[in-house]
Amino acid sequence: MSAPHIVAIGGTLRPESSTGRLLGAALSLAEARGARTTLLTGPAIAFPHYEPGAAEGHEEIARFLEALRTADGVIVGSPGYHGTLSGLVKTMLDYVEQLRGDARPYLDGRPVGLIATAGGWQAAVSTLQALRTVVHALRGWPTPMGLAINTAEPDDCVDAARPQMQLMVDQMFDFIDR
Numbered sequence: 001m002s003a004p005h006i007v008a009i010g011g012t013l014r015p016e017s018s019t020g021r022l023l024g025a026a027l028s029l030a031e032a033r034g035a036r037t038t039l040l041t042g043p044a045i046a047f048p049h050y051e052p053g054a055a056e057g058h059e060e061i062a063r064f065l066e067a068l069r070t071a072d073g074v075i076v077g078s079p080g081y082h083g084t085l086s087g088l089v090k091t092m093l094d095y096v097e098q099l100r101g102d103a104r105p106y107l108d109g110r111p112v113g114l115i116a117t118a119g120g121w122q123a124a125v126s127t128l129q130a131l132r133t134v135v136h137a138l139r140g141w142p143t144p145m146g147l148a149i150n151t152a153e154p155d156d157c158v159d160a161a162r163p164q165m166q167l168m169v170d171q172m173f174d175f176i177d178r
């Protein structure tokens with residue numbers, strides 16, 4: 001198989017977004033295993049509320065959908081806002097509806113790594129669980145290892161997450177290589 005395409009989506013609009021940094025770090029691990037990668041975060045995922053047809057003539061949305069169509073694996077990252085995924089990330093995921101008529105609809109058949117950040121463990125875990133629920137609805141396959149990251153901990157969150165992140169990325173490759 002040619003180099004798998006791993007697409008990471010999510011994060012926040014903050015330039016220093018920890019969720020965005022974690023997504024980038026996960027892609028670095030995927031690149032080390034030979035993947036070609038695409039990161040879409042910040043303004044690249046700031047879409048208007050979804051309505052059927054809302055994607056028409058919107059360059060960033062077209063780029064997002066094309067990245068997912070060609071993805072062999074996807075990584076989704078969200079901050080926990082009030083105990084669940086942020087509106088920004090949920091609206092982005094709403095646009096996956098545009099792929100419902102594809103030969104490979106939604107995230108069908110693809111492994112999906114998940115990264116949830118929050119200022120405490122409770123929201124990190126509940127957000128990870130919410131992301132799993134959405135990915136199941138989109139016919140994706142969440143990896144057994146998902147990352148619940150407490151960004152209020154004193155350690156650098158990327159360094160602290162790296163061992164679990166490696167396992168998550170390895171599980172994505174195991175799925176792709178089946």
Ligand SMILES: Cc1cc2nc3c(=O)[nH]c(=O)nc-3n(C[C@H](O)[C@H](O)[C@H](O)COP(=O)(O)O)c2cc1C
Pocket residue numbers: 011012013014016017018019020079080081082083084117118119120121122123124151
């Ligand atoms: C609107 C809003 C709601 C939040 N709600 C929660 C929450 O319910 N529980 C929690 O632990 N942290 C909460 N946080 C903190 C963020 O989840 C946390 O700072 C996250 O790591 C931010 O991600 P970022 O660095 O990628 O922007 C909230 C932050 C904002 C801005």
